[in-house]
Amino acid sequence: xxxxxxxxxxxxxxxxxxxxxxxxxxxxxxxxxxxxxxxxxxxxxxxxxxxxxxxxxxxxxxxxxxxxxxxxxxxxxxxxxxxxxxxxxxxxxxxxxxxxxxxxxxxxxxxxxxxxxxx
Amino acid sequence: xxxxxxxxxxxxxxxxxxxxxxxxxxxxxxxxxxxxxxxxxxxxxxxxxxxxxxxxxxxxxxxxxxxxxxxxxxxxxxxxxxxxxxxxxxxxxxxxxxxxxxxxxxxxxxxxxxxxxxx
Numbered sequence: 001x002x003x004x005x006x007x008x009x010x011x012x013x014x015x016x017x018x019x020x021x022x023x024x025x026x027x028x029x030x031x032x033x034x035x036x037x038x039x040x041x042x043x044x045x046x047x048x049x050x051x052x053x054x055x056x057x058x059x060x061x062x063x064x065x066x067x068x069x070x071x072x073x074x075x076x077x078x079x080x081x082x083x084x085x086x087x088x089x090x091x092x093x094x095x096x097x098x099x100x101x102x103x104x105x106x107x108x109x110x111x112x113x114x115x116x117x118x119x
Numbered sequence: 120x121x122x123x124x125x126x127x128x129x130x131x132x133x134x135x136x137x138x139x140x141x142x143x144x145x146x147x148x149x150x151x152x153x154x155x156x157x158x159x160x161x162x163x164x165x166x167x168x169x170x171x172x173x174x175x176x177x178x179x180x181x182x183x184x185x186x187x188x189x190x191x192x193x194x195x196x197x198x199x200x201x202x203x204x205x206x207x208x209x210x211x212x213x214x215x216x217x218x219x220x221x222x223x224x225x226x227x228x229x230x231x232x233x234x235x236x237x238x
Binding site: 002003004005006007008009010012030031035036037038039040042044061063065073075079081083086087088089090091092093095097110112114 | 121122123124125126127128129131149150154155156157158159161180182184192194198200202205206207208209210211212214216229231233
């Protein structure tokens with residue numbers, strides 16, 4: 001049976017993001033199917049000063065909430081912004097997106113991503 | 120066409136939550152279908168010191184990330200915890216859940232909820 005649960009983000013192991021074009025990026029999968037989630041997962045990212053996630057895309061849309069730091073977030077064409085604490089971003093499905101920490105602090109954010117069902 | 124977007128949470132109007140059993144609760148719908156989201160919405164809640172959201176349930180599961188403050192979060196039977204900054208909660212579909220701010224600070228958290236499709 002799926003039950004209500006609480007944990008702290010620090011209880012969740014941190015993993016290095018090894019995707020091509022990424023450096024200095026760590027992820028914690030805070031809530032996933034293993035916790036009973038059926039529709040989307042909640043992840044917490046940290047990008048070190050100077051670190052980045054290169055342009056990439058996928059079928060999953062993103063909902064992002066920035067905790068701290070300052071990063072350039074961009075797509076392949078006309079979108080480019082510097083995001084900081086309290087900023088919220090939406091990235092549509094298949095849109096190419098990248099992140100570059102342009103501050104001195106670690107850039108930390110929450111990113112919610114759909115659980116794609118296998119058909 | 121749906122496009123990548125950024126806003127700050129302060130740009131989103133705050134609404135009073137008027138649900139029965141609730142007091143001192145405000146919500147901001149940060150990302151919704153209006154922004155192009157197709158699967159879930161991201162909301163930011165503030166519960167004033169002494170405020171609460173009474174026990175209630177619904178088909179939508181919740182994924183919660185606590186920013187600040189201290190609240191008792193409970194279900195109808197055996198789950199009761201005090202949640203604070205950096206805590207993460209999962210509330211399964213249909214499970215009754217309630218929140219009570221038991222600290223002096225405002226209790227603020229992010230709560231992601233599915234967009235239920237009309238059939």
